[in-house]
Amino acid sequence: MITRRQLLQHTALTAAAVCAPACGPAVARADDQPAPFRMRHLLASALYGDLPLAEILPEVAATGCDALDVWCKVHGTQREQATTLGDEAFAALLKHHGVRLGCSTKYPGGPTKQQEEMAWVKRHGGSLIVTGSRSVAKGQPEPSGDEAKAVIRHLLDDLAPHLARAAELDVTLALENHTGQILCHPDSLRYFAEFNRSPHLGVSFAPHQLFRWADQIPSLIRDLGAAHLPHVYFQEESPARYRLMAKEIELQQLPGFGGGLDYQPLIQALRDVHFTGWVELFMHPTPRGQPILPTIPEIRAVLAKARSYIDGCVAKTAAR
Template identity: 40%
Template structure:
């Protein structure tokens, strides 16, 4: 049973009774005010389109069911650099014309301690999320890992104060060869985070490809997940592969069953970003040659995910 206070229950009943006295269409009114079904809040990553221009990418955002764009810098994309080149006023007008928002800025190269200017930029655009990586020793387990994650968070606190003042959540992605890599490191990050200004960018690609365990982990991390990358390992993204094999990173194309993760997200009423994602080889090229083909591939994976709800 969903949580509800006695006061709220009583006030709801009283309101319903009042409406019943005033109108014979109570059943119709109740149906129209029913809680909408759970739905993902989609975010489109600019790097899927390589180094294509923002003028070409922004019109695709709504076509993918997304309401916001995640802009990436070189080498994965160059849309962050494009923003600087065109100026904030022009970029803001492009967002307005497309009826979308800047939902995320991805900044791995600056690291989690070099984001002061990005926090300010995000604040000016009302952008709620910045993604970066962790920092600290690698390959740790047990108590050593817990201590290192705690030290990382302690060092982050002054930066999180700036993030919070800017209205931004800093989401740390679990990534190979990083302090924040394993399921345990993610659990410690979620448990010890000092505020909602610190979150997780959850990347199944970088974790063991065990569907049930991933679903359990998503449930364990709960509301600490700010960004969910709908992204599986497939055949990997390190060496050049035939295009069909490279595309197996996308949901519905590789062998990973996303249902346990999707159901965990649904159960917790996930309110963060859902970003359908993959890496091409080499970096900086579109995942498919034509812009329309990239958008079509995203929509195909979106259909797969929504079929699991």
């Protein structure tokens, strides 16, 4: 017997396929077969700390990425740099380096304070804003069960006018399942998949925030489905996210650096749901706001290693 949740997920996937020409890349070919599985990579400007945009933009092509994700303080300063440059000069800089803006990651303000950012991203050819959901009270656990059901419904109601603006601009708001926020617990993510009706709202899926439920990561991807997954981080949990430790431990946040998370089941799940969104290799330095390594060539090298690992997982899932 098909469950109500499965029926709703099927309906959402069908709606996403219908609106694909307007909302994102097509998910089917003329012969009604799924499009070949390919992940689109964003380069996070935060990996470069406060380095100038002019030095970072050439790295989009150098790292094999498709577009730039511009971050603001405290993680990076490139969004502030773009404001200082002004729209015309920033657009010219992107054009000079042949770079597409794909995303702005902006946690300050949360999901109800992003309408100006939506318009800015749209002006520069982007389509995605990544932010948080809502913080839980200090010392309280993330909501689960019936509480999660209620808070997710309330969040979606509050977002209605902001999603109307996102629809006008044809951009997507992606909420990270961040620790200490209402969209963190697996129950909240599953209720989000059940109740969200907007193709302009989704989850910025962060495996490292799910370390307490790591065994559920593939099933959560399948429960959310491609319709609710515009963005996925490739990052894993590490104690070096919170305190200063040896660089080799800090780098374990990146795929392929010995952190312990097997990405193959995760990528198999993305393949199974016909994922067409953005992915982003990411890690946090300690302290925040500095480059993850001293020089750009060093950063390029570790991203190449992480990308090679991910590409290997993609190849293995294709062989199944």
